[in-house]
Amino acid sequence: MLHTYTYPQYAYRQSDEQRSGQRVRHPVVIIGAGPVGLTQALDCAARGIPTVLLDDNNTVSVGSRAVCYAKRPLEIWDRLGIAQDLVAQGVQWKVGKVFFRDELVYQFDLLPEDHHKMPAMINLQQYYLEERLVRACDASPRVDLRWKHKVLAVDPQPDHVVLTVETPDGIFQMEASWLIACDGASSDTRRMIGADFTGQFFQDRFLIADVVMKADFPTERWFWFDPPFHRHQSVLLHKQADNVWRIDFQLGWDADPNEEKKPEKVIPRIQAMLGPDVPFELEWVSVYQFACRRIDRFRHGRVIFAGDAAHQVSPFGARGANSGVQDCDNLSWKLKAVLDGDAPEALLDTYHEERAFAADDNLRHSTRSTDFITPKSRTSLRLRNAVLELARTEPFARPLVNSGRLSTPTPYVHSPLNTPDAEPFAGRMTPGTNCADAPIEVDGRPAWLLEQLGDGFVLLSFGPAQPVRVGGVEARVLEVGRDIVDRTGVLTQRYDGQPGTVYLIRPDQYVAARWRRFDAAAAQAALERALGHCVA
Template identity: 55%
Template sequence: MLNTYTFPEFDYIRSADQDAAQPVKHPVVVIGAGPMGLAAAIDLAIHDIPVVVLDDNNTVSVGSRAVCYAKRFLDISDRLGVGQRCVDKGVTWNVGKVFFESEQIYSFNMLPEEHHRRPGFINLQQYYLEEYYVDRVNELEKADLRWKNKVTGVEQNGDEVTLTVETPEGEYTLKADYIIACDGAGSKTRAACGLESKGQIFQDRFLIADVVMDPKKFPPERWFWFNPPFHEGQSTLLHRQADNVWRIDFDLGWDADPEEEKKPENIIPRVKAFLGEDVEFELEWASVYTFTCRRMDDFRHGRIFFAGDAAHQVSPFGARGANSGIEDIDNLTWKLQAVMNGQADDSLLDTYSEERAFAADENILNSTRSTDFITPKNGANRAFRDAVLWLAKDYTFARPLVNSGRLSVPPFLTESSLNTEDDGSFNCKVVVGAPCTDGPVKRNGEEGFLLGALGNVFNGMLFVDSRNDLTAEAVAQLGELAQQDVPVKSYIVASHDMDIALPEGVELLIDSVGVVKERLDAKGGTFYLMRPDQLVTARMRSFDKAAVVAAQNKALAK
């Protein structure tokens, strides 16, 4: 039990599948009702793909666990209908500060640009996140969330997967065209398939202490100390969460006894040494953890796909676990939809592992480097680290060398086989293979943001400086793209309103502030094509319908 949160208990409900004479077959079954499994269910259900979610528990995650969610996570959550609720409850932050011993050496801003709908990060306990996602799943007719349904057997042939499921009322069997395994780091699905995750186990122990205290004590920022006077020779991280709960991470070293360190009589003196004897607080929750950086060789196993911690793990430094996991789901679900709707061949599904394994390797590399910097393993490495920290106080060149956890940013899939090379020269941060930027736009007279307008379909944006950039032929061809078997929802992006008749499937967006055009280096006539996960898959300086169709076909692995 927590002082600030009451854990819900969800009812086990007998399903019709348990009474069927023969095993019932479903299009998709998701194993695990954590954040990734719930996100997969929502994404499939809102796109009319029936989905069953099986979970062996009947509540949300105990303890705060993942707390730090990046802008990309929030952008995806917005499309799933959960983002605003998370932002409303969470603690918004953009600024981080780094301390060495008793001095602040520098600060950084995770979202230095203005005019984004979402902040660089929010902090929110995982149990809230899961509760909101559960509520969203329960709103959707195509999603069937089954509690106390434990998967005990997994078998597949070329056409389907068969699951054995244990419930409080006995076992039953069901079948699926596809399985998404989101059952965590100790994935029993992975083990049932005879697969493993390989990597490095770090010989470090860390204490999480969640405490409730006056919010005026610290601002809503990320503060990280190297070798602080209150925890000499180690490191400490501080984050504020919802309900005036603060997470404090203490590096303990490998020799620490986990059971002893979790005892309140040992935690409270550490927290008092940090906060000061006069600061009042209540201990909310505590845990001692070690961690591993590892991944599976292939995130696809026939008709079974692994996502989140089931596919890859990283250390908590940099908040790369949940943020990377939801990107897995965002990548996989649109591809599943395309294949199941007959819009793409099975080969498209192979690119899920291709793209997300690359992202996992990038996260593991950054996570490993962070851990090595935070907890140096020998005297020479510690001397180097401390020298870098002293230099960083006064010299900006040293600051990129400081690694208190490279915070999660979405990977740029620039080498993906689904990309089309640029047609023309571009000079901007957003490249092919990168998520599209955001910015204020007006749509149908209402103020909003670009990413909210785009949604989860193939999208095209034709930028125009004036009416002269827009021919009747181009408008007609945009309309034709919108009526294809795999539609491209197209937008004409201008700085001001235009009195022009547009065909069905084509809309006008007003980039009134001009930041969308600026951030995409979009001169008049420029065209951008985005995948359903809002990654840029092609761009060209002059709109050409045939080139757009070819780029879309490549993005569908045709």
């Protein structure tokens, strides 16, 4: 029981196929109604795919768990119609500060440039996020969210998957043309199909304490190395909604998890940090050990893995839930194209190529952060502390300070879906990169670029262009100056939009190709490539 939150209890309902006793094949079935599974269901629904979402529980996550949500996942949720609620409820921040002992040695700004609709980060307890996602799923006619449905067995077939499901009314079987496993780090689905999950566990433990208090800390991310109130260890502080503050205390590998969770151990640590006169209440306490690892293949035939079921990272850098939401963004449009017969199944193999590449990037960042935060030798500790000492006065040392590189999207620089540039461009909007937002006008009213891109293929043009089509997929034209107006010049600057320039944008709002002038044959060839028709 929490002081600031009451857990909802969602109703179990018997499905029509249980009552009829007839096995039904669904286009997509998702296992796990956490942030990733719920987002996956909403994104599939937004693209016209009827989806069944199964969860063995009947409430949201226990404890606040994930806290930080970055700009790119917020942009994805904005496309799905829920980001404004999350931003309004969450705590917005973009500045992080790093302290060594009792001195500020370094600070950073996650979004130093203006002109983005979504903030750099919000902090919000995971149960609030899930509750909002559940409401959106309940409101969608294409999402069938089934609580108290535990998957006992997964039997992959060449063109479908058979699931054995246990409910309060008994056991039944159902089928899925495609099964998406979003059932977390301890994924039963992964075990059932024998998928390998390799990497490393870190020999350290951290205490999470969510504390209710009114404090004058600013809404920033504060990280201490070797502070006076917790010597030779590290501490992390974040503000969440409802005056709940997340505090992470490094404990060391020898700490007893059961002992460290007891109030008589937790409260003195917090009092040492805040001072004896600051009133607070413990909201939630947990001790965790973390791992950096991923699955061998994100796609195993008709079974596809996303989120923590596919990859785990340490919590430093907020890369877990954020990368899982980006998995959904990458997968849904590809599933839609395959289900509609507009793309070969090989397109789904690029989900593995792109998202495993992103996972490996996240794992590298996460492992480096962990090694900096928890040095494994006396020599590493001396080197780390020397970097922190130098960062106080020497600018060259500050980029070496690593208290968790915060989540940013990984460009798919080697994706087979990209058409390489044939001419020089300035800026970072290379093929394989997610589109940067920009303020625009539509019919004389303020708007944002990403809103106008929507969730299909688009030719963003800075001059005349014509739609191109491959099968049932059309890339429509969004012309700057005709359909949208770049009054501020930000859009033109970010996309190096010289007159005549054209970008092919994918349904997940990633750049697939770009040219200095429109050529219908080149655009159609790039669209075919982006749909996986050129993937071996």
